[in-house]
Amino acid sequence: MTIQCRSLVAGAASGDLLVSDVALSFWGGIDADTGIIVDQHHPLKGECIAGRVFGIPAGRGSCTGSGVLLELLLRKRGPAALVFQHVDQILTLGVIVAKAMFGVSIPVVVISSEDFRLLSSGRHVAIVGSELSFDIPALDTDRRHMARLPTTISSNIKLSLKDRAMLAGEIGLASKLAMEILVSMAEMQGARSFLDVSQAHIDACIYIGPASLEFAERFRSLDARFAVPTTLNSISIDQRRWREIGMDATLAVEAQKLAQAYMSMGAAMSFTCAPYLLDTAPTSGENIGWAESNAVVFANSVLGARTQKYPDFLDVCIALTGRAPAAGCHLDEHRLPKLRVDVSSLSGIDDAFWPLLGYHVGKLTGPDIPMICGLEHLEPHVSDLKAFGAAFATTGSAPMFHILGVTPEADEVAKTTSNLPSYQVNRAQLRECWKQLNTAKEPSLGLVSLGNPHFSLEEFETLAARCSTRRKHPDVAVVVTTSRAVCEQALTAGYLDSIQAFGAGLITDTCWCMLGEPVVPLRAKNIMTNSGKYAHYAPGMVMRGVHFASLSSCIDAACSGQVDQGLPAWLCD
Incomplete structure (x- = not known):
């Protein structure tokens, strides 16, 4: 039996199927070292995707999924192929970058909803180009390695003179490589042209492993310079206080190299997952090139700015060229x-x-x-x-x-x-x-984690009022993550006095999705948060139970050292 596919990345591969009808974020959902699914909320948790044909409806969640997939492919722990029910640009971009910059590729295909329902885990399949066939012999895996993107450009894409100059290498090798990747993505999206963006926000500054650093240093070696104002997402360490906090020295060195690589290209030292809180936040109707899932959603929905949910690495290409595919939420009809x-x-x-x-x-x-x-x-x-x-x-x-x-x-x-x-x-x-979010089995508490995404000045004001005249329990750590800019604003406004008197600590530059021990105390069996995002990711990332509740409940629990595990009154019948 053979299924006709839409090929997003051409290639040939075979392997046993691993399939779920539930979407998955690779960031926070798959271990980048092993390929094991760690998302505790996913039905495939504990399964390993390495060497298997992996079928999911699409990715979800973090823009960093492209980075995780790149790490997996270069470590030979990636899937043999990806099969989607819907086009997924984040994971597909990870393969496109692996192919364009490292000469490694896997097939990526999309099949219909009806055909997707025919897939079942354990069955052997082969993918060749735009065909998926069941129960045929294994293919020569060397056919999966393809060193270059196609050199031909679809005549459906209208290129400006500057676009053509970049593709020809007339503006430098960095912009040439960036534009080649952008063209490949634009063709996948069916974009007819490119448009100018006024700014970019880079999520690829998170250190996942050697591949994320090698990607940045490859561009830096080509004398890359950003063409538009560019901010950086949270990085993997508190750059100023990592020693004091007890963060891993090896990670700190590599994370600093990665951040410095992008700053040497012209990025601002913003280090925040909430760039919409900066003075440089875009306004309604402004076309921008942002990555970081929560930032994209806020920019489009609340600010009325216009950006696609750009994958890690494509954000860098947009910053280098100032150009983005005229597709998705840049266009009225797709909003x-x-x-x-x-x-x-x-x-x-x-x-x-x-x-x-x-x-x-x-x-x-x-x-x-x-x-x-x-x-x-x-x-x-x-x-x-x-x-x-x-x-x-x-x-x-x-x-x-x-x-x-x-x-x-x-x-x-x-x-x-x-x-x-x-x-x-x-x-x-x-x-x-x-x-689902309250995974803790008993009421003990070792940590209250706040600031995912980064705390705003408004949240600091609320927290200061909740903490006033109170003191946390000595066995409970309370830590807030935020940006340097908002931290300074909170200090100036006087909010930090009562928060620090309460016993809470502050971490800047990084965020909870990048933090582990010892910021998460070794003794802590359970943590508590008011963030739905962190309540979802934390069980798989730090292997702790989670109590999810309101900010007031978090502070009350921090004082008592125990969590009331009952439902809030407004959720009761």
């Missing part, structure tokens, strides 16, 4: 909602409602942009929308959302929603998500 989500009225909610709802809506909508209705009366704060967007981006793959009466484009695009599929969100569904 429209595909479904409607009606939220039942709930009274007495606390701030845990927003990440909990985002987590559920992301799972519900997958790659489709939702119009969320029923929240108009709640008047969410920026911190609420930040928490919602981060959790939404963790379980879904859509680059934005609309909330009727709240986000800037919602009321206008709501005119198109009359015939959309509609879903109802009720208290019972949110209770189920609460149980």
